Amino acid sequence: MTHLDDNICQRYIRMITNIVILSLIICISLAFWIMSMTASTYYGNLRPVSPWRWLFSVIVPVLIVSNGFKKKSLDHSGALGGLVVGFILTIANFSFFTSLLMFFLSSSKLTKWKGEIKKRLDSEYKEGGQRNWVQVFCNGAVPTELALLYMIENGPGEIPIDFSKQYTASWMCLSLLAALACSAGDTWASEVGTVLSKSPPRLITTWDKVPVGLDESTGMVVNRPTNEAKHIAGKPILDNNAVNLFSSVVIALLLPTAAWGFWPRE
DSSP states (O other), rough: HHHHHHHHHHHHHHHHHHHHHHHHHHHHHHHHHHHHHHHHHTTTSSSOOOOHHHHHHHHHHHHHHHHHTTTTTOOOOHHHHHHHHHHHHHHHHHHHHHHHHHHHHHHHHHHTTTTTHHHHHHOOOOTTTOOOHHHHHHHHHHHHHHHHHHHHHSSSSSSOTTTTTOOOHHHHHHHHHHHHHHHHHHHHHHHHHHHHSOOOOBBBTTTTOOOEETTTTTTEEOOOOOSSSSOOOOOOOHHHHHHHHHHHHHHHHHHHHHHHHHHHOO
């Protein structure tokens, strides 16, 4: 086969793959709707998913993820993960969807901001970010699990946060928003701090100034140990993605507990 034939073949494979993935997403989302209708029939306290809500939860995430893929904010695996996360959060609660949307849009914009400078500093910088499924999972796994638990507890729909009347659902709402806020704060700090900071970073444990994790042969920041990178301190236990996951879990547990402590008692 010629190089041109190879390219055409790859494009057809990608197109077929996208069609299959979209078909699976629709099938899975329909299954969610059917289960919701069945559960609401047997358990009167659960609200069924309306057809319009289901349609919105399928179409809007597909449009947003497709746009993100075209602008290189997501790669193929990241787009698939984003569809799953987007569908579950959207069908659960529209406030979850708007929070996720603001996190995705702002993070994508900040990733592209001063991209030429970041390209010279970070050895793993990719144009547009091109987040993969691992990054989507580490940022979206906790909110997705909480959205599923929220639907099991309350059914899909919006409720006011009130610990005195809806303790569990209110706890999960705040926990989910806290996890998204934590991931957003980490991403914003990483994207802004690398180009605006004029002083060396500090160790969070001792607050001592330390050198940036530079590869001495290239002068670029590296995210994992290499033969050319000089080890200064710490253990290679958590990478950047694991830190995102761990911190979102901790904040998701702490914030609702703190909020409940300050909530007015009747």
